[in-house]
Amino acid sequence: MSSGDESTGRTGDGPPEQLALIRDTVRKAKAPRARPRTWRGAALAGGLPVARVVVNKGVLHLDQFFDYAVPEELDAVAQPGVRVRVRFGAGAHQVRAGRREGGRLTDGFIVERRAESDYAGPLAALADVVSPEPVLSPELLALTRAVADRYAGSLADVLQLAVPPRSARAEAKPSPEPLPPPGAPDPGTWARYPRGPGFLEALATGGAPRAVWNALPGPHWAEELARAVAATLASGRGALVVLPDGRSVARVDEALTGLVGEGRHAVLTAEAGPEKRYRRWLAVRRGSVRAVIGTRAAMFAPVRELGLVALWEDGDSSHSEQHAPLPHAREVLLLRAAHDKCGFLMGSVSCTVEAAQLIESGWAGPLAADRARVREAAPLVRTVGDGELARDEAARAARLPSLAWQTVRDGLRTGPVLVQVPRRGYVPRLACEGCRAAARCGHCAGPLEAPRERDLRCGWCGRDAGEWHCAGCGGTRLRAQVVGARRTAEELGRVFPAVPVRTSGRDHVLDTVPDRPALVVSTPGAEPVADGGYAAALLLDGWAMLGRPDLRSGEEALRRWLSAAALVRGQEEGGTVVVVAEPTLRPVQALVRWDPVGHARRELAERAELGFPPVSRMASVTGRADAVAAFLATASLPSDAEVLGPVPLPPVAPGRPRRPGDPPPGEHWERALLRVPPGSGATLASALKSAQASRLARGGGDPVRIRIDPPDIG
Numbered sequence: 246m247s248s249g250d251e252s253t254g255r256t257g258d259g260p261p262e263q264l265a266l267i268r269d270t271v272r273k274a275k276a277p278r279a280r281p282r283t284w285r286g287a288a289l290a291g292g293l294p295v296a297r298v299v300v301n302k303g304v305l306h307l308d309q310f311f312d313y314a315v316p317e318e319l320d321a322v323a324q325p326g327v328r329v330r331v332r333f334g335a336g337a338h339q340v341r342a343g344r345r346e347g348g349r350l351t352d353g354f355i356v357e358r359r360a361e362s363d364y365a366g367p368l369a370a371l372a373d374v375v376s377p378e379p380v381l382s383p384e385l386l387a388l389t390r391a392v393a394d395r396y397a398g399s400l401a402d403v404l405q406l407a408v409p410p411r412s413a414r415a416e417a418k419p420s421p422e423p424l425p426p427p428g429a430p431d432p433g434t435w436a437r438y439p440r441g442p443g444f445l446e447a448l449a450t451g452g453a454p455r456a457v458w459n460a461l462p463g464p465h466w467a468e469e470l471a472r473a474v475a476a477t478l479a480s481g482r483g484a485l486v487v488l489p490d491g492r493s494v495a496r497v498d499e500a501l502t503g504l505v506g507e508g509r510h511a512v513l514t515a516e517a518g519p520e521k522r523y524r525r526w527l528a529v530r531r532g533s534v535r536a537v538i539g540t541r542a543a544m545f546a547p548v549r550e551l552g553l554v555a556l557w558e559d560g561d562s563s564h565s566e567q568h569a570p571l572p573h574a575r576e577v578l579l580l581r582a583a584h585d586k587c588g589f590l591m592g593s594v595s596c597t598v599e600a601a602q603l604i605e606s607g608w609a610g611p612l613a614a615d616r617a618r619v620r621e622a623a624p625l626v627r628t629v630g631d632g633e634l635a636r637d638e639a640a641r642a643a644r645l646p647s648l649a650w651q652t653v654r655d656g657l658r659t660g661p662v663l664v665q666v667p668r669r670g671y672v673p674r675l676a677c678e679g680c681r682a683a684a685r686c687g688h689c690a691g692p693l694e695a696p697r698e699r700d701l702r703c704g705w706c707g708r709d710a711g712e713w714h715c716a717g718c719g720g721t722r723l724r725a726q727v728v729g730a731r732r733t734a735e736e737l738g739r740v741f742p743a744v745p746v747r748t749s750g751r752d753h754v755l756d757t758v759p760d761r762p763a764l765v766v767s768t769p770g771a772e773p774v775a776d777g778g779y780a781a782a783l784l785l786d787g788w789a790m791l792g793r794p795d796l797r798s799g800e801e802a803l804r805r806w807l808s809a810a811a812l813v814r815g816q817e818e819g820g821t822v823v824v825v826a827e828p829t830l831r832p833v834q835a836l837v838r839w840d841p842v843g844h845a846r847r848e849l850a851e852r853a854e855l856g857f858p859p860v861s862r863m864a865s866v867t868g869r870a871d872a873v874a875a876f877l878a879t880a881s882l883p884s885d886a887e888v889l890g891p892v893p894l895p896p897v898a899p900g901r902p903r904r905p906g907d908p909p910p911g912e913h914w915e916r917a918l919l920r921v922p923p924g925s926g927a928t929l930a931s932a933l934k935s936a937q938a939s940r941l942a943r944g945g946g947d948p949v950r951i952r953i954d955p956p957d958i959g
Contacts (some may be wrong), residue, residue, distance in 0.1 A: 270274070284371075288316070289314055290320035292360075295313070296316065296359075297312050298313055299353055303402040313331055314369065314371070322361075325383075326356075327374055327381075328811045329355055330372040332346070346369065359828055378527070382547055384547070384585070387584060392576075393570060394461055394934075397931075397952075399570070403572070432468070434468060451480045451552070453552070455589040456612040458590055458592035463622055464774065470592070474501055474553065477588065478536055484555070485546055485554045485581075486556075487555070487557070488557045489564060490561075491514055491758055513539030513540075514542070559591050560593065578591075597845060601846050622814060623810070624813040624814060625822065626821075628827075628833055629823060630825055649823050653737070655781065659762075660779065662781070663765050663772060664767070667769065667789040676723065677720050684723055686710055688703065691703045691704050692795075703892070705766040705892065747763055750767065758774075758775050765779075769808075774812060778813055779815065781823070786824065787826025803835055807836065831844060862920070862929060863931055864959060867914055867917075867949070870914075872946060873915050874891070880932055880935075881936070883921055885922055887921070888924070892917075894913075896911065899907070933951050934951075937951055
């Protein structure tokens with residue numbers, strides 16, 4: 246309001262009360278800080294006037310650091326690791342008074358303060374420091390850079406996975422003082438493993454043991470993980486445990502709290518909510534908490550003085566991140582163990598081929614019980630194959646064999662019975678009708694397929710396979726694997742009308758069931774824990790599990806079966822498991838013997854002979870046919886790279902859910918697989934990243950997606 250207006254609206258001898266308050270406020274207000282959006286004319290910091298910033302731009306051709314000038318007023322708070330706002334995208338012509346101006350405000354992190362810049366031109370100034378809280382440590386920066394390079398991604402994309410969104414209220418609250426280290430725990434049930442007590446002792450005394458742990462069936466694995474964490478805390482170091490889902494996290498959380506008490510560990514899961522999760526994350530970064538357990542989002546947790554990284558069920562697909570650059574928790578934790586020189590523990594009741602490779606290479610040692618202990622803890626496993634099903638009248642009438650009915654009837658006398666039914670969506674693959682071996686290409690060993698029941702071809706290289714014959718038995722006839730039964734819960738309910746039937750699956754997952762007679766029908770991975778263990782279990786429709794068109798179908802079927810069978814009481818307590826699958830198949834034999842390690846070793850040997858992952862490294866390139874062809878033509882691939890394909894991808898019908906990597910609905914995309922021998926994986930990732938960056942810098946064209954270590958290769 247100008248002074249010429251002061252007489253307007255007066256009543257009596259003085260100004261109105263509101264006007265007086267405004268004038269008084271103006272007199273007391275401080276002079277505005279010289280902080281326009283470009284800091285034009287503002288003095289720069291004296292000592293280190295340049296801040297090197299990683300800008301939140303996930304495109305590959307901008308995957309580098311950018312230098313910004315630090316205004317003197319921001320000198321104290323613009324420290325390495327803090328969040329900042331910067332102007333990005335200003336052209337060289339937008340320079341005033343020696344300062345670059347313009348561009349859009351973008352988030353970023355300061356990674357370094359420098360005395361001078363490598364860039365000879367004028368610099369833009371930092372727009373603002375969002376918070377003085379340093380959230381990006383040098384260790385976390387090095388880890389995220391390594392992950393980005395391994396997966397041909399950008400540092401900015403990995404940082405979005407590693408650093409949670411800011412919450413001002415969470416930052417304003419101080420973290421509690423750290424508790425003193427607890428005492429070293431006794432071995433407990435680790436004594437069941439010959440090397441178990443020694444592993445705990447090494448952790449408790451500051452060592453860095455590395456082990457692949459083949460856990461015994463039963464409920465003790467959560468407590469055993471908790472004891473490994475407690476032993477690490479006793480040495481004054483930190484520990485990180487990554488688990489596949491919230492139910493597993495809750496079990497380890499309860500076990501660890503009971504062992505060391507509250508306040509010594511943090512739980513990092515998406516279910517906690519943004520503010521609560523960020524507050525816990527800050528407590529870890531500030532050193533108030535030395536142990537973290539959580540789902541895959543916790544794999545980047547900034548644990549100080551890391552002494553142990555542990556991963557449970559590395560074969561579970563939930564460990565694979567669904568956002569770019571799609572890293573796997575196993576590979577991230579392996580990088581952390583190597584960078585931090587800390588202990589490593591990868592455990593499961595099963596054993597993946599990657600775990601077997603770690604043992605085979607000598608990088609990690611085996612941590613398993615002897616065979617006598619395994620036979621004591623595991624349930625009795627019985628099989629029903631095609632021959633029995635063909636002769637079984639009950640199986641032909643109700644799709645369930647007589648042995649299954651008898652097992653359910655006997656089990657219900659003493660407790661609950663688990664029935665595992667494959668979830669929907671398993672796609673049949675082709676196999677030899679005689680010996681049931683997977684039908685594979687004679688050129689590249691890829692899986693054969695017959696789209697719309699027409700010409701036979703390879704799903705990898707696309708070559709015609711009309712002259713196929715089985716390498717095992719010489720047969721030339723193929724069969725499509727059978728998809729499992731529907732309405733299993735309803736049928737069981739009709740046969741056992743007096744017994745309650747409970748279901749656990751995608752729509753509703755049960756955590757636990759009481760120790761009383763009941764039928765629990767579950768899809769793989771959703772099996773609830775029974776108090777005291779299940780009396781019996783049925784693993785139905787084994788062909789649907791083994792018949793997936795994927796290299797890992799046998800390994801994955803065995804893992805799903807073992808996870809369910811591990812919830813059943815031991816053989817000495819009468820626990821029985823019936824699997825409906827051909828007993829001569831290798832995964833079924835491994836289940837009967839309870840020998841996942843032997844199965845993984847044989848799989849590893851076969852993959853090494855055929856050049857399959859993880860012995861080789863693979864990458865996929867997907868997109869429209871012309872875009873994929875142009876990308877491959879311009880990419881400077883390693884000389885030892887082998888290009889398989891491209892082959893068409895199945896189109897996604899409009900309205901149907903899409904999986905990561907699927908083409909947009911209605912579009913026809915192709916996929917090429919790139920395979921390199923051991924030692925060339927980093928070179929392949931670098932070549933693909935450079936080609937994609939050059940393509941994006943040129944602009945235009947249809948999208949091309951790159952994925953390192955694709956989980957589904959056929």
